[in-house]
Amino acid sequence: MANRTGTYFAFDGLGQADPTKSDFRYYATVQSWTANKSMEFNFVNSHDKAAAVRDTSKLETLKTSIRVRLAASNRMVIILSPATRKTGSLLSYEIEKAVDRYDLPLIVAYTGRDYVLSPLSLSSRWPAVLTARINNETAKAIHIPFRQTAILKAIKSYSVNGQQPSGPQRIYTREVQEKWGYL
Incomplete structure (x- = not known):
């Protein structure tokens, strides 16, 4: 298996060609945190470890690239918004492979939330495969x-070869x- 040092970010493209109209905008926020030299937000991005593909690429090309990136990943951050679809997006494929094939710990990040104390109360955002x-x-x-802070702490804490969440619905206390300062 490839050198598993990366963090894989997954989100629903919402079937949009315009990334500003999809959950890509949240991933772009993470990229801006990384680019901002005054912030301490550093990690190895799995998307930088494989050749870029566009949403207009053939489905099998996209899936091959996803598998290459997942194989190089140490964890997966799943960005869920109120618009995240239950089925019909590549996000479902990414989650399925991350859990079933690559055994990646999941960091499930909910947009528009100040805190998370009950994952079950946010289950309406979960894709069916999750x-x-x-x-x-x-x-x-x-x-x-x-x-x-929560995303960086989780990235630093959880990895495929290190500490993993002890179950499917863990939270920070x-x-x-x-x-x-979240509550």
Whole structure:
């Protein structure tokens, strides 16, 4: 297997050709945190480790690139918004492969949330494949708000070859989220 050092970011493109109209905008936010030299937000991005493909590429080309990137990944960050689809996006394929084939710990980041204390209360955002893997407990996941400190802490804490969430619905404690100023 490839050198597994990367962080794979997954989100729903929402069937949009314009990335500003899809959940890509949240991934772009993460990229801006990384580019901002005054912020301490560094990680190895799995998307930088494989050849770029466009959403107009053939489906099998996209899937091949996804598998290459997942094989090089140490964890997956799944960005979920209220618009995330239950089925019909490549996000479902990414989650399925991340859990079933590559055994990646999941960092499930919810946009528009200041804190996360009950993942189940946010289950309406879960794609069907994530719901299935949470319900059958094959997913090892921590659920967090889409906020810089929480994302960076989770990236630094969880990896395929290190510490993993101990179940499918882990959270940072109320006390930790209060310390971060989220509550």
